[in-house]
Amino acid sequence: MAKKLYIETVGCQMNVLDSELVVGSLRRHGYQLIHDPMEADVILFNTCSVRQHAEDKIYSALGKLRGHKQRHPSKIVGVLGCMAQKDQELVRRRAPHVDIVCGTGQLARLHELIEEVERTGKPQLALSLDRKGASRPEVERSFESYDPLRDPSMRPSRFQAYVRIMIGCDKFCTYCIVPQVRGPEQSRHPEQIAAEVRQLADEGCKEVTLLGQTVNSYKYDLGDGRRCHLSDLLARIYDTAGVERIKFITNFPRDMSDDLLDAVRELPKVSPYLHVPAQSGCNDVLKRMKRVYTVEYYREMLARCRERVPGVSVSSDFIVGFCGETEESFQRTCDLVASAGFKNSYIFKYSPRPGTKGDELFADDISEEVKKRRNNDLLAIQNKVSLADHQKRVGETVEVLVEGPSKTALKQHQASGPIQLTGRTPTDHIVVFEGNERLAGRTVQVAIEEATAFTLFGTVVTRESIGVAMPRGPVPEPPHERTSGETHRISLPLLMA
Ligand code: 5AD
Numbered sequence: 001m002a003k004k005l006y007i008e009t010v011g012c013q014m015n016v017l018d019s020e021l022v023v024g025s026l027r028r029h030g031y032q033l034i035h036d037p038m039e040a041d042v043i044l045f046n047t048c049s050v051r052q053h054a055e056d057k058i059y060s061a062l063g064k065l066r067g068h069k070q071r072h073p074s075k076i077v078g079v080l081g082c083m084a085q086k087d088q089e090l091v092r093r094r095a096p097h098v099d100i101v102c103g104t105g106q107l108a109r110l111h112e113l114i115e116e117v118e119r120t121g122k123p124q125l126a127l128s129l130d131r132k133g134a135s136r137p138e139v140e141r142s143f144e145s146y147d148p149l150r151d152p153s154m155r156p157s158r159f160q161a162y163v164r165i166m167i168g169c170d171k172f173c174t175y176c177i178v179p180q181v182r183g184p185e186q187s188r189h190p191e192q193i194a195a196e197v198r199q200l201a202d203e204g205c206k207e208v209t210l211l212g213q214t215v216n217s218y219k220y221d222l223g224d225g226r227r228c229h230l231s232d233l234l235a236r237i238y239d240t241a242g243v244e245r246i247k248f249i250t251n252f253p254r255d256m257s258d259d260l261l262d263a264v265r266e267l268p269k270v271s272p273y274l275h276v277p278a279q280s281g282c283n284d285v286l287k288r289m290k291r292v293y294t295v296e297y298y299r300e301m302l303a304r305c306r307e308r309v310p311g312v313s314v315s316s317d318f319i320v321g322f323c324g325e326t327e328e329s330f331q332r333t334c335d336l337v338a339s340a341g342f343k344n345s346y347i348f349k350y351s352p353r354p355g356t357k358g359d360e361l362f363a364d365d366i367s368e369e370v371k372k373r374r375n376n377d378l379l380a381i382q383n384k385v386s387l388a389d390h391q392k393r394v395g396e397t398v399e400v401l402v403e404g405p406s407k408t409a410l411k412q413h414q415a416s417g418p419i420q421l422t423g424r425t426p427t428d429h430i431v432v433f434e435g436n437e438r439l440a441g442r443t444v445q446v447a448i449e450e451a452t453a454f455t456l457f458g459t460v461v462t463r464e465s466i467g468v469a470m471p472r473g474p475v476p477e478p479p480h481e482r483t484s485g486e487t488h489r490i491s492l493p494l495l496m497a
């Protein structure tokens, strides 16, 4: 009988992709993915360490499993990903019933580790080297890019896929744990990436999103003196038949080169959408964050993006309450958000991460209450800007790649007829409209009639649609997709409060 596998995923798109690949690989070893953790033979958590909150959730979910594991000792519990790499023994100390601790760079060994636990009954640790503890080539080798065969059935949607183009990060922003848990920056060979995109397209994938912590820093030395940059890679995969849209996330402001912006402008399949986190609007704070740019530089970069890519939409990330952020510093961030015209911003309260320079050098001196207030205030400003950005589009007809039923439609379980669908424009705007479910995966034209800060509403105008104007359904929930750091749940029960 097939062994049953259950997995929960927290964190960024990299983790969502890793989980897809882990599940695909274990399925090839005969596992069946199920949605009830209590029925599973192997229970996995793919974890995130970017903020404390994400780790707390995992410890709480692990706590809920303690009794279950005692009653069924042959069941295997595994902690994968960033928290596994970062906390290693601590995970086993706090949750001794965990059998496997497997870091981000060791996922290829997961099946072997499961077999080892079955054979010996002993816990298994598979971790990459500490960045400070060995030479760069040694550390690089210990962080293996995990890119096994793709399994289309494991993706949230058959016609959309993430493709990793690099792993790791070398920026060492002082607040961030990613360079430790994902290792040194290493770009994949462009031909390997092109082959993966080709395979995805052959399987019916229409939209690929290229992933990297600093995706625009992508560079691969071809060995003959030539270097492949992201702009070259975009051109390389551009002609892949079947691929209609190419996106890439997340960008680092200092690496937003003109050749990349020109490629985005010149290659119509490449979405004119750039996620470029600013993190703060105050130079003192940016300096303490070691972001290596000033707010003036960021604004100029933004102007350059808009000049070189007309119509481009830009989104950002901000951290509020970073060490030493005064009211005046925060005000500067508010000014940036009020004037930059971001499509949207993801706003986070600073969470000190042991092992980072920020935690070592600066006191976490902003109270939780102040962080919360600044978070709300900044969100309110961004929401106004988002609403204005969305309202500008009312009256336009936009191209939408249909993703499927909206969250509201999913809750309603309607048996037949038009339902509320959702999709995105090339500029990454979320559009909700009525249509038949079979439009999923198709590109349709939608006339925008209404807007909120999160969503555009409209009516399909293309011929293949059954686009009849419908009374507006309940307003869908705000977007749940996050570029990084939020909870993505492949399954739900254990992580639910
Ligand atoms: N505390 C709060 N937010 C953080 N981020 C990264 N590290 C931290 C931290 N220690 C945010 C940044 C980054 C996003 C993925 O998460 O804004 O862009």
Ligand code: SF4
Pocket (backbone or CB within 6 Å): 169, 170, 171, 172, 173, 176, 177, 178, 179, 213, 214, 252
């Ligand atoms: Fe790297 Fe982004 Fe973290 Fe900075 S915030 S260290 S660029 S992953």
